[in-house]
Amino acid sequence: MQAAMGTMDGIIDTVSAIHPLLPLIGLLKSQGKLVMVGAPDRPLELPVFPLLMEMTMTGRKIVGGSVIGGLKETQEMIDFAAKHDIKSDIEVISMDYINTAMKRLAKGDVRYRFVIDIGNTLAASKP
Structure with missing residues (x-):
């Protein structure tokens, strides 16, 4: 900087x-x-x-x-x-990755904004 x-x-x-x-x-x-x-x-x-x-x-x-x-x-x-x-730089994550993402945020191990892919996560969990 x-x-x-x-x-x-x-x-x-x-x-x-x-x-x-x-x-x-x-x-x-x-x-x-x-x-x-x-x-x-x-x-x-x-x-x-x-x-x-x-x-x-x-x-x-x-x-x-x-x-x-x-x-x-x-x-x-x-x-x-x-x-x-x-263009934005993002890291797309599933809902089951949120706890890991929060730990990464706390450690400062995040380069891009997290975007939670709710649609595909929900679709994958349907029987």
Whole structure:
């Protein structure tokens, strides 16, 4: 992350657990935006000085948040991702792998977002 400090125009933070914001703010360029869409169960600590202090080349940054958009916004996002070949990195897991996935989360052994394949898990369990 050190090499990427001050290089990003924007970051969408989807983490819904308590986590430090300072490293993310440090990645932003001046006028950069950090958009929070995750919903932690407790308030996050927001360091103010890195948002303000332009003389250190870290200031003039914006932190905002949003809940999920409506159908129009979702379709615009899907169209944008398709046009620019933007894809998410995921690890598809079955429902019976959830306990192992939680242990991996606790150990920090996760590279991608877990997506639980409920449909195929349920279909496989039918007689």
